[in-house]
Amino acid sequence: MRKNFLVFGSPCIGQEEIDEVVDTMRSGWLGTGPKTHRLEKEFARYLGVKNSVAVNSCTAALHLSMLASGIGPGDEVIVPDLTFCATVNAVIHTGVRPVFADIKIPDMTISPDEILRLITPRTKAIIPVHLYGNPVDMDPIREITDRHGLMIIDDAAHAIEAIYKNRKMGHLGDITCFSFYITKNMTTVEGGMVTSENEEWIDKIKIYALHGMSKDAWSRFSDKGYKHYQVVMPGYKYNMTDLQSSIGLHQLKKLETNLLRRQEIWKMYDDELKDLPLELPSIGRKENRHALHLYAIRVKKESPLDRDELMNALFLKNIGTGVHYTALHLHPYYSQAYGYKQGDFPASEMVGDTTLSIPLSAALTDEDVWDVIKALRECLK
Ligand SMILES: Cc1ncc(COP(=O)(O)O)c(C=O)c1O
Known part of the structure; x- marks a missing residue:
């Protein structure tokens, strides 16, 4: 670890x-x-x-x-x-x-x-x-x-x-x-x-x-x-x-060179996580360029851990993660102020409940990236 x-x-x-x-x-x-x-x-x-x-x-x-x-x-x-x-x-x-x-x-x-x-x-x-x-x-x-x-x-x-x-x-x-x-x-x-x-x-x-x-x-x-x-x-x-x-x-x-580094990290994740019970992020249409800001993975139903359990397990292995984002209408202020409720925006709720972002920064070394990959494999094996 x-x-x-x-x-x-x-x-x-x-x-x-x-x-x-x-x-x-x-x-x-x-x-x-x-x-x-x-x-x-x-x-x-x-x-x-x-x-x-x-x-x-x-x-x-x-x-x-x-x-x-x-x-x-x-x-x-x-x-x-x-x-x-x-x-x-x-x-x-x-x-x-x-x-x-x-x-x-x-x-x-x-x-x-x-x-x-x-x-x-x-x-x-x-x-x-x-x-x-x-x-x-x-x-x-x-x-x-x-x-x-x-x-x-x-x-x-x-x-x-x-x-x-x-x-x-x-x-x-x-x-x-x-x-x-x-x-x-x-x-x-x-x-x-x-x-x-x-x-x-x-x-x-x-x-x-x-x-x-x-x-x-x-x-x-x-x-x-x-x-x-x-x-x-x-x-x-x-x-x-x-x-x-x-x-x-x-x-x-450094924007362009940092983007190239994130491209390398993105590819390592794509290659090494594809057999896990995760939906990996798409880089979208060929004619466009994705800015590769967040590598957000969706935890599939067949995963032994749900999203929050996986985040916790990664934390115990010293890997920080994030959630981008919880569906906004479920936050107390917006639901009370505008009358939104569970079920109003199903796609956003599904992503908000099952997705976590793993580290993706040009500051990461290959060793850091391997630590994330190994930790995910151990948690989900
Ligand atoms: C999609 C989006 N919009 C707006 C903001 C607000 O940016 P700032 O923190 O610079 O005000 C953020 C910041 O995280 C964001 O992710």
Whole structure:
């Protein structure tokens, strides 16, 4: 058995990130400034989009996307039932009613049939989530939103590197939101980014993200001399700092090589776990690129252990795992606030009850990966 605990979702941090953080610490400027602006430019270049705004989380990115595009109280936004709670909480923060939709299997992403069933005159937007890094099949969704005059706000928290039919993230929805949380494919510890081709929304997001002020701190205090600012709306404190961006600048450069490493780990799991009573994740359609964020395995009925028993058995063997996710409508807040109950979204419930994610990070050594494989084989033999 391995000696130390293998943490689920450990980040892959190198000397470059450490040196850049130290450089920022010594520079005299730690807040939002030149390094954050560089990260915004380089992130936009990576995706081939015009605009990107750095914020302090994907939750903030989602919240500001709705505010800037004029979605508000009285409106409804359709969200998948199988996602992280932040997708839905951001809708609620905006004063909007989230309408849950079931997923389709094997994609695990929002079902277009469900979207059609749930559209009302109050519906303003859909938030597709590219779950586990698998790009959502967007063409059928775009066809529906065009027909009904709805917006698409993409939750690409898992999927920076994903490609759908030759289109990178940022080119699918009207606004796209990214997460740089610690477990994500690229991290700034906490952080996020919004991209959109709509300049008016982008300008509003920049202002909303920093107190509603007409100028950010760097443009007020930089060597170009002090500038007055005006508060043009009651904004939020959602800005990213240069200290965080120092990590992000190097994480961004390593996205593609880290993806290659996760590809190797994914293949080792595919090869070594295929004879176990597990449904292994699919990398989706050939024409797309999966961002390989989470290797989520479904425990089959014939398994000697159910999902929770397996997680516990792996924990006792020093292997950390995660659940992505429990069907959202079963959480007390959402079921009480919106009247959802067991049985409302069968596909999402089934995945939520039987799936666990095993470690998949470019930081893992081959030895770590073999420890996971051996532990799973021992538990399920
Ligand atoms: C699908 C999804 N959306 C949104 C978020 C929120 O991201 P953040 O933690 O950056 O706010 C997460 C974070 O885990 C996520 O997994």
